[in-house]
Amino acid sequence: MTVVDAHQHFWNLETGAYPWLTPEAGPIFRTFEPAELVPQLAAAGVDRTVLVQSMDSYADTDAMLAQADAHDFVGAVVGWxxxxxxxxxxxxxxxxxxxxRFAGIRHLIHDEPDPDWVLRDTVIEGLRSLAAAGLPFDVVAVLPRHLEHVPVLAERVPGLRMVIDHLAKPPIREKGWEPWASLLARAAACPGVYAKVSGLNTAAGDGWTGADLRPYVEHAVEVFGPERLMFGSDWPVALLAGDYDQVWRETRHALSGLSRDERAAVFGGTAARFYGIQEVAA
Incomplete structure (x- = not known):
């Protein structure tokens, strides 16, 4: 089985521009490159990763593709x-x-002043080109409004595969439930929509454990099924509330109720199929 981390980033503050990344970001306000991640992947037994854009720029996408050329563990790149x-x-x-290894597109829609940016006619036309190319769209859903857009996009752009990053940031810290749970279920009713079990530690805050994640993860399993869910570390953003090993270990704990085959899907099979990642030779 190929084990895949379906969501991680690199950035270099000396060579790239990331306006959202300021000193207020604390431990992640520095450069992160492959040499730092490789031993952590090895410790967790992760074979491949999906390297995801951190800025809406060609420069960021070109830098990621260069990393993919230099490092075999990068199984797919989600650019812009x-x-x-x-x-x-x-x-x-x-x-x-x-x-x-170019395998999809993402846009930092949560940074757009217009919360309905993704529904603009020009954007819909761009997404239709994405669907025609057979490439998926990573959806950044931070506000409930963003999650509401997913079924609309599924209807307006037939054939577009989508994956919701970070389970749309459930309200774990507040121990909230609605409207997140209903909106996620509505999105999951669209067969071409997938979701990432990622970024949950930063939604949970300090002192979190797999037990805090479990109700939200179990709801995702109920509405999507393991075959449409994929694990992601969200490293290095994960360092805001833990580290790679903790995210890996506690996410597995939160999913311990799944069968072996179901865990194999969430921790590799789904992402490999969704992004077209080649299997690692046994």
Missing amino acids: VPLHRPEEAAEALERYRRHP
């Missing part, structure tokens, strides 16, 4: 194209698709 400029987006997709 300007979906709101659909003609340019289509041209960029055609160019990036030539790279064998």
Whole structure:
């Protein structure tokens, strides 16, 4: 079985521009590169990762593809194209698709002043180019409004595969439930929509354990099924509330009720299929 971390990042503050990353970010306000992650992947037994964009820029995407060229553990790259400029987006997709590990697109929609940015006609046209190319869309859902958009996108862009990052940040710290639970179920009713069991530690806050995550993870399993869920560490953002080993260990604890085959799906099989990651030779 190929074990996949379906959501991690790299950034270099000397060579790249990340306006959202300021000194207020504390421990993650520095450069993070492969040499720091590799031993942590080995300790957890992770074979491949999905390297996900950290900025809406070609420069960030190009840097990630260069990392993929240099490191075999990067099984897929989720980059960026300007979906709101659909003609340019289509041209960029055609160019990036030539790279064998270019596997999807994300946009930091939560940083857009317009909470309905993703429903703009120009963006919908850009997403249609994405669907035509057979590439999926990582959905950043921070507000309930963002999660509400998922079924709308599924209807307006037939054939577009989507994956909701971080289970749309459930209200774990507050021990809340609605409207998150109902909106997630509504999104899961769309067969082309998947979700990442990732970023939950930062939603839970300090002192969290797998027991805190369990109700939210179990709800995700109920509405999506293991075959549409994938584990992600969200490293290095995870360092805001723990470390790689804790996220790996406690997420497995939260999913301990699954069968062996179901765990194999969440911790590798789903991501490998979704992003087209090649199996690791036995």
